[in-house]
Amino acid sequence: MATRRPYMRPMAGWWRRNPFYLFYMLRESTAVFVTLYALQLLYGVYTLTVGQAAFEAWLARLQHPVYIVFHALALAAALLHAFTWFNVAPKAMPALYLGTRRVSDRTVVRVQFVIFFVVSAIMLGVALGG
Amino acid sequence: MTQKTIDIEVLRYNPEKDYKPSYQTFEVPFADETSVLQGLQYIKDQLDGSLTFRWSCRMEICGSCGMMINGVPNLTCSSFLRDYYPGKLRIEPLSHLPIERDLAVDQTDFLQKLESIHPYIIPKENQSVEEGPFKQTPAQRERFYQYSECINCLLCYAACPQYGLDSDFLGPAAMALLHRYNSDSRDDGKAERMPIVNAQEGVWACTLVGYCSEVCPKGVDPASAVNRNKVNSTLDYFFRFMAPKGAAE
Amino acid sequence: MAEQSMPNQSLNQSSQRSLKRSNEPVFWALFGAGGVVAAFLLPAVILITGLAAPLGIPSPELFSYERASAFASSWAGALFLFIVISLSLWHGLHRVYHSSHELGIHRGPLLSVIRLVCYGTALGGTVLSAYWLIAAL
Structure with a gap:
């Protein structure tokens, strides 16, 4: 009778083993930018409560190239988050039915993108349209 | 040649x-x-x-x-x-x-997990042969059919890093089959299965990597089974005091 | 035997016997709500406050103190900012916490510290944003 000695392979570095995992880690890393941006915006709200000088100093600081680069990266991260979020949302939502017909995952994804563009357009219109 | x-x-x-x-x-x-x-x-x-x-x-x-x-x-x-x-x-x-x-x-771990989810229909009341079969409409069948295509090949476990990191996780295929029985109109075993769903080892070890559904050779979507049950488990968590036997459908 | 670890089957069997309800639904619900907010709202919000405002595009007057504080001190504006800030924090920090597990910190005091810092920051940000926004109303 042969001896049993099951071998477990180590997991260290697992996310580098497959492009799918690498993209997953990229998706998860968007959270870092979401967090940092939210803290940055929280600070902006704080300056509003302090007064005009504090707010204008904050806005002036944001003109520094480091902040511009940070916000450009945060924008890219937020877009990647949105893209991946809309795509996996059908997996987390209860299956939708119109009558007896199942609404396809692709339809659910597309509807979210349409809402995203409409909502973004409204926000940009209100904020930048004057 | x-x-x-x-x-x-x-x-x-x-x-x-x-x-x-x-x-x-x-x-x-x-x-x-x-x-x-x-x-x-x-x-x-x-x-x-x-x-x-x-x-x-x-x-x-x-x-x-x-x-x-x-x-x-x-x-x-x-x-x-x-x-x-x-x-x-x-x-x-x-x-x-x-x-x-x-x-x-070694497939032992999966087989034990498969057993733990009660992978069979648990009817509300047993029906005798004379009373005829349990009936189901095509629409009712459609709600679980893809999950029943699982052939227990374990590709999804090989795809799931969360299972690799912590094998206490019930894992994709077992959860897909759990969901298959919970979604079956002839089944009434949800209350027995929800404690598994609600545990850390149930749905909460999953972070929706999604690779399980990519590699499945039979077109099963285990990621959706796990993540739809996160919604079920969350509803169960917050509404358990209002509806004693699992409010979520 | 450094590289090899034996399969953890005894642990598995014991955990099957004593299944404990996880409190994760609380954090997952906040994570999910934050994920929706971040997906639908953050790209435009970042474009406005992070790029358009400091660069003064299309015009610097749009980002004056008067206009910003008028927005933040309206009920709708305050609610909007509160939702964006607090839920983005719950979303982002939940993911950061779970990544620590993925990168090899599975248990022990370090994980507890990371958990405390992540959810503590999210809770602190929620309280502070509510406090400052209510103060500005």
């Missing part, structure tokens, strides 16, 4: 002799229709009779021959050597599972 050959690199492990697994390369002749499984059978028949691997049906039904082919979980019966030529193949046992010998993994 000389036949084309391809190099197959196989992860070998003999628990009686080897401290850890190592690769061995074989040169295998192949034709257009030669499957990866047939390549392994050629090695066993012609080159090294000690090579150990599981297989049975050769047609994507039994779920025995799942292995890592160049790092991707696949059924070897429905993968073909021509698709890897002129490169080579590296074949390993399914990731995240203990290697028993060569390409055969």
Whole structure:
């Protein structure tokens, strides 16, 4: 009778083993930018409560190239988050039915993108349209 | 006419002799229709009779021959050597599972988990033969059908890093089958299965990597089974005091 | 035997016997709500406050103190900012916490510290944003 000695392979570095995992880690890393941006915006709200000088100093600081680069990266991260979020949302939502017909995952994804563009357009219109 | 050959690199492990697994390369002749499984059978028949691997049906039904082919979980019966030529193949046992010998993994953990979810219909009341069958409309059947296609091949466990990091996680296929029975109109066993869903080892070990659904050879979407049950578990968590027996549908 | 670890089957069997309800639904619900907010709202919000405002595009007057504080001190504006800030924090920090597990910190005091810092920051950000926004109303 042969001896049993099951071998477990180590997991260290697992996310580098497959492009799918690498993209997953990229998706998860968007959270870092979401967090940092939210803290940055929280600070902006704080300056509003302090007064005009504090707010204008904050806005002036944001003109520094480091902040511009940070916000450009945060924008890219937020877009990647949105893209991946809309795509996996059908997996987390209860299956939708119109009558007896199942609404396809692709339809659910597309509807979210349409809402995203409409909502973004409204926000940009209100904020930048004057 | 000389036949084309391809190099197959196989992860070998003999628990009686080897401290850890190592690769061995074989040169295998192949034709257009030669499957990866047939390549392994050629090695066993012609080159090294000690090579150990599981297989049975050769047609994507039994779920025995799942292995890592160049790092991707696949059924070897429905993968073909021509698709890897002129490169080579590296074949390993399914990731995240203990290697028993060569390409055969230990399936015990999954089988115990499968048993734990009560993978059978638990009717509200048993019906005698005279009373006839439990009836179901096509629309009711549609709600669980894809999940019932699972052949227990374990490719999804090899795809799931969360299972690899912590094998306490119930895992994709067992959760897909749990969801299959919970979604069946003839079943009334949800209350027995929800404690598994609600546990850390249930749905909460999942972070929706989503690779399980990508690799499934039968078009099952285990990621949706796990993540729809996160919604069910959350509703159950907040509304358990209002509706004693699982408010979520 | 450094590299090899034996399969953890005894642990598995014991955990099957004593299944404990997880409190994760609380954090997952906040994570999910934050994920929706971040997906639908953050790209435009970042474009406005992070790029358009400091660069004064299309015109610097749009980002004056008067206009910004008028927005933040309206009920709708305050609610909008509160939702964006607090839920983005719950979303982002939940993911950061789970990544620590993925990168190899599975248990022990370090994981507890990371958990405390992540959810503590999210809770702190929620309280502070509510406090400052209510103060500005």
